[in-house]
Amino acid sequence: MKIALLVPGPFDTVSGGYLYDRRMVGGLRALGHAVRVAELSGRFPMPDDAAMASARAAWAGLAADEVAVIDGLGLPAFAPLATELSARRTVGLIHHPTAIEPGPHQAELAALERQLFAACGRLIATSPYTAKGLAERGAGAARIGVVEPGTDPAPRAMGSSGPGARILAVGSLIPRKGHDVLLRALSRLTDLDWNLRIAGPPADPVHADGLRALAGELGLANRVTFLGAVTDAALEAEYAAADLFALATWFEGYGMAAAEAQARGLPLILCTGGAITDLVGPGAAILAAAGDANSLSRGMRRPIYDPALRAQMAEASWQAGQSLPRWEDRAQRFAAELEAAAHG
Numbered sequence: 459m460k461i462a463l464l465v466p467g468p469f470d471t472v473s474g475g476y477l478y479d480r481r482m483v484g485g486l487r488a489l490g491h492a493v494r495v496a497e498l499s500g501r502f503p504m505p506d507d508a509a510m511a512s513a514r515a516a517w518a519g520l521a522a523d524e525v526a527v528i529d530g531l532g533l534p535a536f537a538p539l540a541t542e543l544s545a546r547r548t549v550g551l552i553h554h555p556t557a558i559e560p561g562p563h564q565a566e567l568a569a570l571e572r573q574l575f576a577a578c579g580r581l582i583a584t585s586p587y588t589a590k591g592l593a594e595r596g597a598g599a600a601r602i603g604v605v606e607p608g609t610d611p612a613p614r615a616m617g618s619s620g621p622g623a624r625i626l627a628v629g630s631l632i633p634r635k636g637h638d639v640l641l642r643a644l645s646r647l648t649d650l651d652w653n654l655r656i657a658g659p660p661a662d663p664v665h666a667d668g669l670r671a672l673a674g675e676l677g678l679a680n681r682v683t684f685l686g687a688v689t690d691a692a693l694e695a696e697y698a699a700a701d702l703f704a705l706a707t708w709f710e711g712y713g714m715a716a717a718e719a720q721a722r723g724l725p726l727i728l729c730t731g732g733a734i735t736d737l738v739g740p741g742a743a744i745l746a747a748a749g750d751a752n753s754l755s756r757g758m759r760r761p762i763y764d765p766a767l768r769a770q771m772a773e774a775s776w777q778a779g780q781s782l783p784r785w786e787d788r789a790q791r792f793a794a795e796l797e798a799a800a801h802g
Contacts, residue, residue, distance in 0.1 A: 459796060460492045463551075464516050465529040466509075467497030472659045472687045473630055474714040475553040478584060478607050479529060485789025494524070498532050503556035504563040505535035517542065525796050527551055528578075534570040540577040547579025549799045554588055554711030554732070555595060560633050572596045580799035582792065585712040587733030603795040607714050608785030609721040612694075614776055617701045622651030623762045626700035626724075628693070628715035629707070630658045631666035631684075636706035636729055636748070638672055643706065643746075643755035645676040650762045652681065654704070657696055659687035697722050701768060702761060708748045710734040723776030725768050727758050739778020742771055 465479055486493050496516045500509025513535035520526055526543075528536060530552040536543060552575075557568035575581060575597040582603050583589035593599045618624035625644075629635035637656060644654060660666030666684075673682045688696065697703075703719035704727040710716075713734035716726060726743035728734055735745060744761060746754035761768050 459793065459800070460494075460521065460524045461486060461527060461796065462494045462496055462520055462524040463527045463529065464496045464498060464513075464532060466502040466532045467499060469495055469497055473661070474607070474712070475529070475531065477714065478553065479551070481608070481785050482605075482789060482792050485785065486793060489789055489793060491793060498535065500535065502531050503534050503559070504561075504567060505537075509535040510538065513539070520546075525549065525800055527582075527796070530554070530571075531556060533574050534567055537570050537574060540573055543574070544577045544579065547799055548577070549796060550575065550578040550581045551584075552581055552588060552592060552711075553584050554709065555591060558634075558709055568595075580795065582795050583711075585733040585736065587736060588711045603798065605788060605791045605795060606783050607712055607717065608783045608788040609717055609779070610785055612718070612721050613698065615698050615700060615722040615724050615772070618699050620765075622653065623701045623768070624699060625652055625654045625702045625704050625727075625762075626696050626719070627654065627656045627704050627706075628658060628696075628719075629656075629705060630661040631656075631669060632662045633665055634708050636708050636731070637669050639706035639729065639749055639751050639754065640704055641669065641672055641676060641678060641682065642751040643758060644681075645678060646752075646755040647759060647762060648677065648681075650759070652762050654678075654682045655685055655696060655700075656682065657685045657688045657693055697724065700724055702727055702758075704758070705729070705734070706746075706748075706751075706754060707731045707734060713737055717779075717782055720775045720779040721782055723772050723779060725761055725771035725775055727754070727761065729754060737782065739774055739781075741774035742778050743775075744771075 483493050498512045500512050527549045557564050580601050589602045589604050673679050703724040706729045709732040728743050729748045730745050731748035744757040
C-alpha cells in the first residue's frame, strides 16, 4: 500500500500519541508499505486559519493511490473537507477525542469531531475504551477498528535499592495527566521516605510553572524533580531505577507509559481515568478515582513504606506485563485495518 499520514508537526514531538504514530510508520515501512508523513502547521486541535490552510494543502497533495490517514489531533482542521473525506474513505487515527481535553473550545471540538467521525470511512482507535466512546459520538461501530499500542521486550526494573521509595511519573505537563493530584496526594505522606521524579515535556508551560510552584507551596520542592523531556536512554534508566510508577491521570485513551512500566515489572499507583485500568494485571496496582487525592494518598502509603508489598506487586506487574501486545505485531494489525478501509 501507499499510505499518507497527515499529522500536526513536528512529527518528533514527545508524547504517547506521536510515539505510537512513529512506531506505526516504522512498522508499516518494515512490512514493505510506502508511508509518507505530511506535517501540518498551525494551531491544533482547535484549528486556526494556518491549520485550515495547511490541511487543505496536504489534502490537495495526496496522490490518487494513497490511503489517507489523519491523526485525530489534526482531524478538526479538515472539517471543510468532510465530503471529500467521505468520498475517499479516509481513515481517522484516534488516540482519544480531542474534545475531552479541558479548555474553552470543548463544545466546538465535540461538534466538529462528531461530524468528522461520521465522515471518515474508518476509524482506528488505540483501545477498546476509546472505540466505545467513538461509537457513542456518532461513529458507526462497524467502521471502528482497534489497534492497541505495543511494548518492547524490556529488562525488569531493579529499583533504587533505597533508602526510601523512588517514584516515577511519566507524562507531559498538562492538566489531564493529573500531576497536581499526585503532588497533593504525596503532600499527605511527608512522614514517609520517598522522592518523586516526573519525566515529561512542559507541553503547557503555564501549567508546568504552576506544578513547580505547587510543589514549593506543599513543601515538596526537595523531594520532587521535574526532568522535562528526556531521551529514550534516559527514560529507560528512570524506569530501571524506580520502585513505583505513579500516574494520577484524569483520562487516558490507553496509557502507554503505564504499559511500559508494567512491561518492566514496576508496581503501579494509578487513577482510574479512561482506559488505563484495562491493561492492569491483578495485584499489580493501587487504584483511586480520578481527581481523588485523599484516596490516592491512602492507597499509596503502604507500598511506599512496605518493601514486601512492593515486591508482591512487582511480581504481579511483571507477569501481566509479559502478556501485553508487542510492537512487532501492531503494524500488521494496522495494515489490516487500512485494507478494510480501502475495500469498504
